Amino acid sequence: MIESFQALNPALQALLAGIFTWGMTALGAAAVFLRQEIDRKVLDWMLGFAGGVMIAASFWSLLLPSIEMSSGSGLPEWIPAAAGFLAGGLFLRGIGMTLPHLHPGRPSGETEGPTTSWHRLTLLILAVTIHNIPEGLAVGVAFGALAAGHETASLAAAFALALGIGIQNFPEGMAVSIPLRREGLTQMKSFWYGQLSGVVEPVAALIGAVAVIFAAPILPYALAFAAGAMIFVVVEDVVPESQMHGNADLATMGALVGFVVMMVLDVGLG
Numbered sequence: 115m116i117e118s119f120q121a122l123n124p125a126l127q128a129l130l131a132g133i134f135t136w137g138m139t140a141l142g143a144a145a146v147f148l149r150q151e152i153d154r155k156v157l158d159w160m161l162g163f164a165g166g167v168m169i170a171a172s173f174w175s176l177l178l179p180s181i182e183m184s185s186g187s188g189l190p191e192w193i194p195a196a197a198g199f200l201a202g203g204l205f206l207r208g209i210g211m212t213l214p215h216l217h218p219g220r221p222s223g224e225t226e227g228p229t230t231s232w233h234r235l236t237l238l239i240l241a242v243t244i245h246n247i248p249e250g251l252a253v254g255v256a257f258g259a260l261a262a263g264h265e266t267a268s269l270a271a272a273f274a275l276a277l278g279i280g281i282q283n284f285p286e287g288m289a290v291s292i293p294l295r296r297e298g299l300t301q302m303k304s305f306w307y308g309q310l311s312g313v314v315e316p317v318a319a320l321i322g323a324v325a326v327i328f329a330a331p332i333l334p335y336a337l338a339f340a341a342g343a344m345i346f347v348v349v350e351d352v353v354p355e356s357q358m359h360g361n362a363d364l365a366t367m368g369a370l371v372g373f374v375v376m377m378v379l380d381v382g383l384g
C-alpha cells in the first residue's frame with residue numbers, strides 16, 4: 115500500500131492527504147452522536163492542543179524548509195520566508211474582511227466582515243471553513259514540493275504534516291459539531307455541518323500542490339505562505355477561543371503538548 119502511494123503523482127497524493135484530514139474532521143464531528151455536551155475544560159484543552167500542532171507545523175514543516183530551500187537562490191535566505199509568511203497572514207485577513215463570519219463562542223453582535231443578514235449558523239460554518247483553508251494549503255504544498263526534487267522535501271515529512279493536521283482536526287470537528295447541537299440543530303445536521311467545514315481541505319491541498327508543481331520557484335514562498343496563514347488562524351481564532359472560558363492554563367498546557375507531538379512527528383518521520 116505504501117509503495118502504491120509513493121508511485122502516485124504528488125498532486126494526487128496531496129488530494130488523498132487532504133481527504134484524510136477532512137475525514138479526521140468528520141470523525142471528530144461524529145462525537146455529537148455520542149454526547150450532546152462536552153466538558154468545557156476538555157474542549158479548551160483540545161483547542162489548545164490544536165493550536166500547538168499548528169504552530170509547530172508552521173515552523174518545522176513549513177518555515178524551516180522554506181529557509182533551507184532558499185539557500186543559494188541569490189537572495190538572503192530569510193526573504194522568501196518573511197515575504198511568504200506575511201502574505202499568508204494578509205491573505206487570511208483579506209478573506210476575513212470580504213466574507214462575513216462568526217467565530218464559535220462569540221455572540222452574534224461580533225460578526226466579522228461585511229454587514230449581512232445571513233443566519234448565525236451560516237456565519238459559524240464559514241468561520242471554521244476559512245480556518246481550514248491554510249491547513250489544506252500546507253498539506254498540498256508539502257506534497258507538491260516532492261515534484262521539485264529538493265533534498266529537504268520528503269514523502270515522510272509531508273506525511274508527518276498531514277498526520278499532525280489530521281490529529282488536530284479531530285478536536286476541531288468536535289469543537290464545531292457539539293456547539294452546533296447546542297444551537298438547536300439535530301445530531302445529524304450538527305454532524306453534517308461539522309464535517310462540511312473540513313471539505314475545503316482536499317480542495318486547498320490540490321490547489322497548493324498544483325501551484326508549486328507548475329511553478330517550482332515559488333516553493334519557498336508557498337511554504338511560508340501556508341505557515342503565515344496558519345499562524346494567523348491560531349492567533350485570531352484558536353487561542354482566544356480556548357482561553358475565553360477561564361481555562362487559560364489548561365489550554366496553554368494543551369498547546370505545549372500539541373507542539374511537542376507535531377515536533378516529534380516531523381523530526382521523527384521527516
